[in-house]
Every structure is written in C-alpha cells, then in structure tokens.
Amino acid sequence: MGDVQRIFYYHVPSAWTAFLLFFINFLASVQYLVRRNPSTDKVANWILITVASGYLHRKRGHRHGAALKRPCRKMLSRRRSATTGVTIALAYFVICKFFSVEAVDALAVTTAEVGVVFCTVVLVTGPLWARPVWGIWWTWDVRLTSTLVLWLIYVSYLILRRYSIQRPDAGDGGFAGRVRRARRAAGVFSIWIFRTQHPQPVVGGGGSIDPRMLHVLLMNWLAFLCFAYLVCWSRYRLEIMKRESRRGAGASIPVAAKGAWPDELPLRRLRRHLGDPHRGISSLWCAAIPRLKQEVDELNKK
Amino acid sequence: MLGPAWQLIPVTVLGTWAIVVNGTFFAAMSLRTRSREIMLPLLLFPITIPALISTVEATTVILVGDPATSAKFWIVLLATYDVMFTIACLALFETVLHAE
Numbered sequence: 001m002g003d004v005q006r007i008f009y010y011h012v013p014s015a016w017t018a019f020l021l022f023f024i025n026f027l028a029s030v031q032y033l034v035r036r037n038p039s040t041d042k043v044a045n046w047i048l049i050t051v052a053s054g055y056l057h058r059k060r061g062h063r064h065g066a067a068l069k070r071p072c073r074k075m076l077s078r079r080r081s082a083t084t085g086v087t088i089a090l091a092y093f094v095i096c097k098f099f100s101v102e103a104v105d106a107l108a109v110t111t112a113e114v115g116v117v118f119c120t121v122v123l124v125t126g127p128l129w130a131r132p133v134w135g136i137w138w139t140w141d142v143r144l145t146s147t148l149v150l151w152l153i154y155v156s157y158l159i160l161r162r163y164s165i166q167r168p169d170a171g172d173g174g175f176a177g178r179v180r181r182a183r184r185a186a187g188v189f190s191i192w193i194f195r196t197q198h199p200q201p202v203v204g205g206g207g208s209i210d211p212r213m214l215h216v217l218l219m220n221w222l223a224f225l226c227f228a229y230l231v232c233w234s235r236y237r238l239e240i241m242k243r244e245s246r247r248g249a250g251a252s253i254p255v256a257a258k259g260a261w262p263d264e265l266p267l268r269r270l271r272r273h274l275g276d277p278h279r280g281i282s283s284l285w286c287a288a289i290p291r292l293k294q295e296v297d298e299l300n301k302k
Numbered sequence: 303m304l305g306p307a308w309q310l311i312p313v314t315v316l317g318t319w320a321i322v323v324n325g326t327f328f329a330a331m332s333l334r335t336r337s338r339e340i341m342l343p344l345l346l347f348p349i350t351i352p353a354l355i356s357t358v359e360a361t362t363v364i365l366v367g368d369p370a371t372s373a374k375f376w377i378v379l380l381a382t383y384d385v386m387f388t389i390a391c392l393a394l395f396e397t398v399l400h401a402e
Contacts, residue, residue: 152348163335
C-alpha cells in the first residue's frame, strides 16, 4: 500500500490513547459520583472486589481441566474478559488511592479534553487513509460510526460543563452542583462507550501483522502515551490552580484539592529540560501556571 | 412482502421508551444550563443515536421481509440500550435534580 500505510502508525496509537483516556474519564466520573456518599462508596468497592476476585477464580479454575474441551477462541475471549474485569478494578483502586474526590473531577475534565483531541486526530487520519485504500472517505461501518458518536458525546459533555450555570455568589455549593451534574453525564456517556467499542472486528487492521510493524506501532504508542501524559499533567495542574483560586475568592475555605503529583517538582524538572520557559511550545503552559499561582496568592492575601 | 409484522410492536415500544427516558433525563439536566434550548438537542442527539439507528434498522428489516436477514440483533441492541439507560437515568435522576 506504500506510503499511505504509514498513517497507520499515527492513527492507531492515537485511537488507543484516546480510548485509554476515555476509560480513565469513565472511572474518574464514576468515582466522583460514588465517593461523595460513603455508603455508595462502600458498595462500589465491594462490587468491584467481588467481580475481580470472581474473574480471577474462574480463570484459575479453567486452567485445570477444561482447557482441552473448550474451543480455543472461547477460551481466549474468556481470558480476555477476565483480564478486562481485573484491569477495571485495579485501575479504579489506583485512581481511588491517588486522587481526592475533587481531584478526581479535575482528572475527568483533563482526560476528556485531551481524549477529544486524540479522537479528532483519529477521525481526521482515518478518512485520509480510507480514501486511497477503500476508495471512499467514509462508510457507515459500526466501528466508524461509534467512534464518531463517541466524539460527539464527549464534545457535548465538554460544552455542557462549560455552559452550566454558576451562581454569582459562587460558594462551594454552586460549583459542586455544576460539576456533579456534568460528572453524572459523563458516567452515562462512558457506559455507552463500552457497549459500542467491544463487539466489532478490527476494520483495516487486517489479519496478522508483521512483528516488526508491531514493534514500531508499540513504540509509537509509547511516545503517544508520553505526550498525552505530559499534556494531561499540565492541564491537570491548571485545573487544580483554577479551582484553588476560585475557592480562594469565595471565603476562607481550606484548599482541599491537592493533586496526585508532588507539589511543583515535575514542573521544575520540565523547565530545566526545556530551558527558557517562554520559548517553544511549552511556553503556554509554563507561563500560565505561575500567573495563576500569583492570582491565588493575591486572592489569599485579600 | 411484509416480514414478521408482530416484531414491529416491540420495536415501537422499546424505541419510544428509549426516547422518553433520555428526553426526560436530559431535559432535567439541561434545565439549569445557560441557553438550554440549544443544550437539550445537543446532548440528546448523540446519546439517542444508537436507539435511533437500531429502531430504523429493525423497522427496515421487518418491512423488507427478506427471510435471509433478521431484526433480532437490532431488537436486542435496543432492549440492552433501554435497560442500561433506564437504570442509569433512574439511579442518577435524584443527583441531577438536586444539583444546586
């Protein structure tokens, strides 16, 4: 397929990254809803533990005797679903451990925004590849359609967050309510993802893949992940700062939303690596964070 | 050349239910947003797409009546969608209403 095929190395890693981010968004959203109430929090934890241990148990049980009897594919899909179940539970508890309730919400916005960017990349590069290979820009295939719908849903989710009313006397209540509502929306959205993303065969991936291609693909994915992490991290810091400044404006409510990252350390390291922070792509983030910090200080003084 | 016409009944019921549930829920949600006239369709449309698609496809299959194809997949999809969204909307309705 020549050079056209190379877009594959761009398209697939962004798709995986986008889905990973949306997955994190889903977990964060669910946690935000669940953890506000101690009883639902407990229930959710126990459900997850039960499901995960049930999967583990079943997996081990099948290894003993039943392997030969069962068709190979069934075995494989069962193992995959077990892995999925355990992964969901693990990721849930990892997020639970490292993020406070407010921070989980910031995490959700961050991942949704960055995920939408990656999803846009997928939707742009997909047709670019399809035009020479399939001869058409777009087809209403299940997988393509579901990705498009997913993108639409997340865009409207972000719009909803932005357009929710914030009362002028914005105490904690108005803000939390706004956020809660949006968060709930995210929960519903993301359930939807899981239903749609699962069942289709891989379109365009085509049978087996050369191991060398796979290596390049995985390396690329790693790079994409690093990039996504960097962007997410900057955005997350900004979000936390914004909240702190907003809260500082309200009253003497203590600053509760501490991020998962140790204070400022990675930023300093990043700056040292990049040299002058006011030069290059990173200047936007690097300039915005100190400014916000300054605003927080001023507001606190008042 | 009508297919199994009785299947139109579950399709109608399930499709209507999907729109009713989501419409109510998202109307409540967009109640307190700015420019809510725009927000409601903006939210409702992407969420309802799967229900719309499966309703349309199921109806097409039934009306065409080709014995090689079956509307079963679409009806099951629609039912799954209904069950999921009914549960989610019922569970979260309280949160949406009291989000102030």
